[in-house]
Amino acid sequence: MPQFxxxxxxxxxxxxxxxxxxxxxxxxxxxxxxxxxxxxSAADILARLQEQQLQLVLxxxxxxxxxAGERGIACIPGREREFxxxxxxxxxxxxVLGVPQLNCLVGKTPAxxxxxEVHATLVENLRYAATQLAGAGLKLLIEPVNSYDIPGFxxxxxxxxxxxxxxxxxxxxxxxxDIYHMQRMEGELAATLTKQLxxxxxxxxxxxxxxxxxxxxxxxxxxxxxxxxRIGYRGWIGCEYKPAGRTEAGLSWxxxx
Numbered sequence: 315m316p317q318f319x320x321x322x323x324x325x326x327x328x329x330x331x332x333x334x335x336x337x338x339x340x341x342x343x344x345x346x347x348x349x350x351x352x353x354x355s356a357a358d359i360l361a362r363l364q365e366q367q368l369q370l371v372l373x374x375x376x377x378x379x380x381x382a383g384e385r386g387i388a389c390i391p392g393r394e395r396e397f398x399x400x401x402x403x404x405x406x407x408x409x410v411l412g413v414p415q416l417n418c419l420v421g422k423t424p425a426x427x428x429x430x431e432v433h434a435t436l437v438e439n440l441r442y443a444a445t446q447l448a449g450a451g452l453k454l455l456i457e458p459v460n461s462y463d464i465p466g467f468x469x470x471x472x473x474x475x476x477x478x479x480x481x482x483x484x485x486x487x488x489x490x491x492d493i494y495h496m497q498r499m500e501g502e503l504a505a506t507l508t509k510q511l512x513x514x515x516x517x518x519x520x521x522x523x524x525x526x527x528x529x530x531x532x533x534x535x536x537x538x539x540x541x542x543x544r545i546g547y548r549g550w551i552g553c554e555y556k557p558a559g560r561t562e563a564g565l566s567w568x569x570x571x
Contacts, residue, residue: 315539315543315569315570316517316539316542316543316547316550316551317344317345317549317550317551318343318345318550318551318552318553318568319343319345319346319347319369319371319372319550319551319552319553320334320338320341320343320345320346320347320553321346321347321348321349321518321552321553321554321555322334322335322338322346322347322348323348323349323350323554324553324554324555324556324557325338325553325555325557325561326338326341326561327561328560328561331348331353331354332354332358332359332362334346335362335363335365335366335368336362336365336366337561337562338366338368339366339367339368341561341562341565342568343368344367344368344369345368345369345370345371345550346363346368346369346370346371347370347371347372347373347550347552347554348372348373349373349374349377350373350374350376350377350380351373351407351411352376352403352407356406356407356410356411357410359407359410359411360410360411363411363412369412370411370412370413371413371414371415371516371550371552372413372415372416372417372455372490372516372550372552373404373407373408373411373413373416373417374404374416374417374418374419375388375400375401375404375416375417375418375419375443376400376403376404377419377421378390378393378396378421384421384422385419385421385422385459385464385467386418386419386420386421386422386468387400387421388418388419388420388421388435388436388439388440388443389420389421389422389423389424389432389433389435389436389439389468390421390424390427390432390435391424391427391431391432391435394435394438394439397439397442397443398439398442401442401443401446401447402446404416405446405447405450405452408450408452409450413452414451414452414453415452415453415454415455415488415515415516416447416452416453416454416455417455417456417457417490417516418440418443418454418455418456418457419457419459420436420440420456420467420468420469421467421468422464422465422466422467422468423466423467423468425466432468436468436478437478437481437482440454440456440478440482440487441482441483441484444482444484444486444487445484447486448484448485448486452486453486453487453488453515454484454486454487454488455487455488455489455490455515455516456469456475456478456479456487456488456489456490457469457475457489457490457491457492457495458470458471458472458474458475458489458492458495458496458499459492459495460494460495460496460498460499461499462498463495463498463525470495470499471496471499471500472489472491472496472500472506472510475489476489476510476513479513488513488514488515488516489510489513489514489515490514490515490516490517490518491506491507491510491514491516491517491518492517492518492519492520492554493517493518493519493520493533493538494518494519494520494521494522494525494533494554494555497522497532497533498522503533503538504537504538504541507538507541507542507545507547508541508545511545511546511547514547514549515549516549516550516552517542517547517549517550517551517552518551518552518553518554519535519551519552519553519554519555520553520554520555520556521533521535521555524556524558525555525556526555526556526557526558526564527553527555527557527558527564527565527567528555528567529566529567530558535567539569
């Protein structure tokens with residue numbers, strides 16, 4: 315059975331962020347992930363991880379002004395200095411928190427921008443990030459996101475993202491495969507997981523429609539969990555879903571919970 319990590323941006327949000335670590339541990343999770351640690355000190359987060367004996371498996375690079383609707387800046391010409399500063403900040407947190415990999419949300423394609431310039435900016439930024447993360451012993455993950463939830467997001471298919479990774483040409487760059495996003499964009503979940511398994515460093519889940527917990531929608535999660543075991547996936551699966559009710563009440567989908 316796969317290993318599940320509680321996404322503390324999405325789960326247990328009935329309480330403040332730093333209190334979610336304890337709730338995750340009491341619910342039986344041994345690992346957590348979250349989108350952004352930056353509003354909190356690395357020392358405060360580390361204290362919660364150690365106190366609850368939790369492993370941190372993932373967080374994101376800074377992604378611009380989230381509250382203003384930005385979803386990453388890697389593909390935005392003119393924001394290169396800000397992106398590089400964010401890479402350095404993410405590595406500083408990673409060193410303290412012991413996280414092995416960082417995800418990059420590349421952002422929305424700027425309206426009216428020259429597509430060739432956008433692509434060149436993205437490749438240059440990601441090559442820079444890959445080099446800096448490699449020096450710190452970290453993997454760089456790149457995640458395609460569905461265009462229904464985030465219209466205009468620059469990467470929305472697994473093949474498109476893998477082609478970009480090929481162009482970057484760095485050994486520490488991998489695909490972050492979110493089952494929910496890819497169900498909405500392309501389906502073929504089991505076939506893609508099988509074919510691309512060596513290039514997938516992290517998986518996330520939610521059901522569709524609604525982005526709620528497994529068992530609330532159309533995705534056959536018992537089949538996919540067994541399939542991941544069969545093909546030899548040994549990484550974590552991040553539970554990045556919106557609980558339909560209180561988080562604890564919706565955890566019965568986890569086998570033997």
